[in-house]
Amino acid sequence: MGEIFVVVEHRKGEIREITFEMLFKARELCQTSSHNLTAILLGGKNSGFVDDLAKWADRVIAFEDNRLEIFNADLYKEILDRLIREHTPFLTLMGHTSWGMDLAPALSIRTGLPLATDCVDIQTEDGRPMVFRQIYSGKLFSKVSFKESPGYLITVRPGAFLPPDDVEESQGKVVRQELPAGLTEPKKEFIEFVDTGAGDIDIAQAELLVSIGRGVGEEENIATIRELADLMGATLSCSRPVVDKNWLPKFHQVGTSGKSVKPKVYLAFGISGAFQHVAGITGAGTVIAINKDRKAPIFRVADYGIADDLFKIADSLKEKLGNG
Amino acid sequence: MNIIVCIKRVPLTQEVDLEVDELKKGVKKDALAYVINDWDNYAVEEAVLLQEKFGGTVTAITIGDEDDEEILRRALAMGADKSIRIEPGERELDGFVISKILAKTIRDLEYDLILTGVQADDDNAAMVGTMLAEELGLSHAAVVTGMEPEGSDAIIRVELEGGMDEVSKIKLPSLLTIQTGINEPRYVSIMGIRKARKKELVVINVEDLGLSEDDLAQRTMIEEVFLPPETEGAEMIEGDPSSVASQIIQIIKEKGVSI
Ligand SMILES: Cc1cc2nc3c(=O)[nH]c(=O)nc-3n(C[C@H](O)[C@H](O)[C@H](O)COP(=O)(O)OP(=O)(O)OC[C@H]3O[C@@H](n4cnc5c(N)ncnc54)[C@H](O)[C@@H]3O)c2cc1C
Ligand SMILES: Nc1ncnc2c1ncn2[C@@H]1O[C@H](COP(=O)(O)O)[C@@H](O)[C@H]1O
Numbered sequence: 367m368g369e370i371f372v373v374v375e376h377r378k379g380e381i382r383e384i385t386f387e388m389l390f391k392a393r394e395l396c397q398t399s400s401h402n403l404t405a406i407l408l409g410g411k412n413s414g415f416v417d418d419l420a421k422w423a424d425r426v427i428a429f430e431d432n433r434l435e436i437f438n439a440d441l442y443k444e445i446l447d448r449l450i451r452e453h454t455p456f457l458t459l460m461g462h463t464s465w466g467m468d469l470a471p472a473l474s475i476r477t478g479l480p481l482a483t484d485c486v487d488i489q490t491e492d493g494r495p496m497v498f499r500q501i502y503s504g505k506l507f508s509k510v511s512f513k514e515s516p517g518y519l520i521t522v523r524p525g526a527f528l529p530p531d532d533v534e535e536s537q538g539k540v541v542r543q544e545l546p547a548g549l550t551e552p553k554k555e556f557i558e559f560v561d562t563g564a565g566d567i568d569i570a571q572a573e574l575l576v577s578i579g580r581g582v583g584e585e586e587n588i589a590t591i592r593e594l595a596d597l598m599g600a601t602l603s604c605s606r607p608v609v610d611k612n613w614l615p616k617f618h619q620v621g622t623s624g625k626s627v628k629p630k631v632y633l634a635f636g637i638s639g640a641f642q643h644v645a646g647i648t649g650a651g652t653v654i655a656i657n658k659d660r661k662a663p664i665f666r667v668a669d670y671g672i673a674d675d676l677f678k679i680a681d682s683l684k685e686k687l688g689n690g
Numbered sequence: 691m692n693i694i695v696c697i698k699r700v701p702l703t704q705e706v707d708l709e710v711d712e713l714k715k716g717v718k719k720d721a722l723a724y725v726i727n728d729w730d731n732y733a734v735e736e737a738v739l740l741q742e743k744f745g746g747t748v749t750a751i752t753i754g755d756e757d758d759e760e761i762l763r764r765a766l767a768m769g770a771d772k773s774i775r776i777e778p779g780e781r782e783l784d785g786f787v788i789s790k791i792l793a794k795t796i797r798d799l800e801y802d803l804i805l806t807g808v809q810a811d812d813d814n815a816a817m818v819g820t821m822l823a824e825e826l827g828l829s830h831a832a833v834v835t836g837m838e839p840e841g842s843d844a845i846i847r848v849e850l851e852g853g854m855d856e857v858s859k860i861k862l863p864s865l866l867t868i869q870t871g872i873n874e875p876r877y878v879s880i881m882g883i884r885k886a887r888k889k890e891l892v893v894i895n896v897e898d899l900g901l902s903e904d905d906l907a908q909r910t911m912i913e914e915v916f917l918p919p920e921t922e923g924a925e926m927i928e929g930d931p932s933s934v935a936s937q938i939i940q941i942i943k944e945k946g947v948s949i
Contacts, residue, residue, distance in 0.1 A: 377850070436856075439820075439830065462816070464850045467808065467867070468832035471785070471817045475824035480786070480909035483815050501813055501915070502703040506710070506717065509914045513907065524851075553829035553861040557845070563853025574947045580704075598942075598949045610871035622851050630945045633938070638704055652945050654938060655924060659705045663918070670941060671924030672934050682935035687949065 368456035370396055373446065373469075374407045374419060375461050377437075378559070381415055384461035388522050389422040390529035391488065392459055396424075399490055401456055405538070406449065408442055410435030420538035431545050439468045440552035447476045448546055454516050457488075457495060462521040470521045480512045481519040486526040495520065503640045504663035524622065525645050563625055565617025572601035575629045575650075577620060579605040579643075581636015581657065581676055585613045591635060594680050597687040603627065605637045621646040635676040639664025691746040691839060693737040694796055695805045696822070697730035697765060699758040700812040714914045726761040729807025733868040735875040736837065737805055738769035744839060747771045749799065753778055753791055759891060766886035767878045773891045781896065784908040785817035791906075792818070793825035794899045803844075804865040808833050819867035826865070831858070834866040 370392045375382040389405060396403045405423040409415055411430050419426045427449070433441060446469075450458060460466040460473075462484040474481035487498040495518050497510050512518050569575060576595040582588060588608075595602045602618060609619045620627050621643040628649035635656050637643060644667050647653060655668035656676045665671040672679055701722035709718040726734075737748045750765035750773045752758050762773035776791055783791075796804065804823070809816035816832070823830035835855060836847030839862070848856045849869055896906070927937050942949055 377854075382851075443824075464833045464848060467816045468820055468830065468848075471789075471819065471821040472824040472830065474786070474817075474909075475789070475821050481817065482910050483785075483817050496913070499814075502701075502708060502717070503811065503814060504918070505703055505708050507916050507918055508912050509916075511911050511913050513909045513911070515909075553864075554831065555859045557857040557859060559850075560847075560855045560857060561853065562849075562855050574942065574949070600949075606870065612874065616853075623849050624853060626852075630947050631942050652941065653924075654941065661707055662704070665924045665926075666918060666922060668924035670938075671926045672938075673926065674931065674934065678931040679934055679938070682931040683938060686932075686935050686939060 368401045369453060370401050370403050371450070371453075371455040371458040372403070372405050372423070373458065373460045374405055374409070374415065375463060375465055376409060376413070376415060379413075381418060382461070382463070384463055384522070384524045386422065386529050387524065387527045388459045388461065390533060391522065391527035392457070393422070395457070395488060395490065404455070406446070408434045408445060416540050420540055421535040422533070423538040424536060425539045425541060427541050427543060429543050429545055433545070436556045437465050438552050438554060438556065439472060440554055441549060442469055443473045443476055444549055445546065446473055450477050450479070450517065456517055458517065458519050460519070460521050462523050466521040470519055474519050477517075477519070479517050479519050480515050481521070482510050482512065483521045484523050485520050486523050488520060488522075500641070503638060504666075505661060523641060525641070525648065562616055565615055567601060567617065569601055569603045569618060569620065570625050570627050572603070572627065573630050574598060574600040574633075575603045575620075575627060575631075576600040576633050576635065577603040577605070577637060578608055578635045579637030580607040582608065583636075585611070587677070588613055590677070591680055594684050597684055600633070605643050634664055634668065635680065637664055638662050639667060691740055691744040691803060692801045693740060693746065693748045693803045693805060694799060694801045695730070695733050695737045695748060695750050695765070695770070696792055696818070697734060697750055697752050697761055698727045698807070698810050699724050699752065699754055699761045700727045700810055708917075710915050710917065714916065715912050716915055724757070724760070726764055727807050727810050729809060729811070729868060729870055730761075731875045732870050732872050733805040733807050734765045734768050734770065735873045736868055737803075738876075739873060740803070740837070740839070741769065746802070749774065751776070751792065751795060753783065753788055753896075762891055763883050763886050764878055766889040766891075767882035768876055771889065773889070775891065775893050776899075777893060777895050779896060781906060782908055784910045785813075785815050785821060786909040787906055788818050789821035789825055790901060791896055791899065792822050794901055794905075795894065796822075797826065802863050804828065804863070806865070806867050808867045808869050816867070819865060823865035829860050829862075829864040830866070831860060831864070832867045833869045835869050835872050837866060
């Protein structure tokens with residue numbers, strides 16, 4: 367019987383959702399292949415996380431030290447490397463997040479264990495993990511196997527495994543550990559957090575969002591969609607490339623690195639539906655997507671789809687609303 | 691400041707009907723148009739901006755076939771000084787093997803900074819960057835949206851989820867994975883690319899790097915590539931734009947929004 371490690375992700379005194387999503391999936395894997403589930407906490411002194419985590423795992427290994435309060439890949443990878451060598455877990459799960467992208471690949475090289483990133487499903491076949499991921503921004507899926515190894519590292523896509531409200535609580539054993547002696551001096555030093563989401567309007571409060579993506583093509587075209595939004599009394603939002611090109615300010619951006627929105631209706635014009643975008647609209651009541659590519663991934667998450675040129679649809683909408 | 695920037699050529703797939711190849715290991719590539727990976731374009735621009743400000747050289751590196759030299763010339767046209775292409779032959783490459791090849795190539799070069807993209811637009815792995823950093827024993831940060839050298843350090847900005855950045859100080863030499871939006875990549879003209887033909891483009895064969903078979907063995911293997919199941923999905927509204935527009939307005943009103 368082996369172990370599954372879940373690396374707890376937290377920020378500013380809160381455990382991040384991805385942690386519970388991983389614990390939930392790991393529990394399911396433990397049940398089918400009788401492994402033990404261990405949550406690994408690297409956090410600040412008296413983080414207050416331990417009790418919560420014990421409800422989700424068979425065991426919590428907790429390092430609580432103020433040097434660990436804010437994620438630091440240098441310290442984290444060194445401690446995790448030692449821990450993984452000591453326990454040889456079958457799987458170690460981390461989030462496919464800003465943390466995970468920094469930590470997991472480096473940890474893979476350090477431990478010598480193979481890594482698959484951004485996985486949306488995990489299975490086991492003949493005692494080895496088999497994962498599913500998306501490529502080409504979700505236009506294709508792939509099934510991926512690993513070279514045989516004593517253990518495997520996996521980063522998990524946020525939102526891929528949503529725990530139900532009534533997860534059965536366990537009473538995990540808490541093992542507190544001191545930081546090992548002789549840790550290397552980190553090469554990175556935290557300075558501050560900066561809020562980048564604030565601005566003139568709050569798209570999170572809007573009832574109706576008209577959202578534009580790279581499909582809008584040119585900066586000049588934004589004006590015609592803005593007119594449509596005004597006619598509808600809607601708020602204008604967008605996907606990341608529109609902000610990257612400085613066509614709209616950052617506070618218009620929907621998605622993991624922008625805002626989560628919860629309008630009654632979300633109209634997506636020329637947005638392909640990458641997971642980082644779609645993660646921001648899970649709270650939307652109804653999603654209507656307009657995209658000229660019938661195979662665009664957005665149509666898998668939208669309620670209604672229109673496979674057509676966005677400008678044709680926008681013009682017709684304007685005509686009807688203008689006259690009505 | 692000497693900078694190395696790792697770049698990859700990827701197919702444009704957004705408005706294309708992708709077809710799975712016969713072996714079910716990838717897509718049919720013949721009909722696809724290729725470009726520099728979007729994230730890497732920002733990385734090249736960042737390297738060139740830093741070089742313009744602080745001097746030094748920029749070297750662009752790609753592992754790929756002859757066609758992929760197109761993005762090296764593009765990087766040279768943007769202002770890179772030198773470029774290297776590593777020919778992988780028929781080998782299959784995962785992020786691990788790519789990082790091994792890059793590490794071996796870069797190890798003996800002079801550099802203060804290595805830039806990669808956050809992720810490649812084809813495999814969406816976001817893996818090569820910090821694997822390479824660890825291979826070379828460098829400090830690293832992923833998803834970087836700002837970088838300002840300060841003596842033997844750099845002040846960097848890392849993008850976190852939910853509209854939050856983290857500012858920190860990192861020791862050079864360092865590897866940063868660059869996020870889109872960090873700058874505004876310059877326009878590259880055909881003329882510029884033609885002129886850049888005079889700049890250095892070195893080709894190295896992977897077999898000449900002296901990597902072991904274990905280093906060149908993939909850690910993850912694609913077993914199968916397949917189209918997403920068509921079971922779930924949006925209800926498609928068909929018809930001419932005028933009738934589609936009427937239906938959209940009706941849906942919005944039904945959902946309790948007055949327009
Ligand atoms: C760490 C990280 C964080 C990220 N955070 C975010 C985030 O918060 N928000 C976000 O949005 N993205 C985010 N991204 C980027 C994300 O991965 C995608 O690259 C991005 O969402 C793509 O935006 P898009 O759909 O507008 O563009 P594309 O993917 O280029 O899609 C454009 C779409 O427009 C369609 N189109 C083109 N012309 C027309 C036309 N005339 N009519 C109709 N349709 C047309 C095309 O068929 C295509 O589907 C993040 C990425 C990373 C790595
Ligand atoms: N074949 C390659 N040659 C050079 N650099 C690469 C290659 N593949 C990936 N990279 C770099 O690694 C980054 C992340 O790629 P990936 O881990 O594949 O998502 C890319 O943005 C590139 O900077």
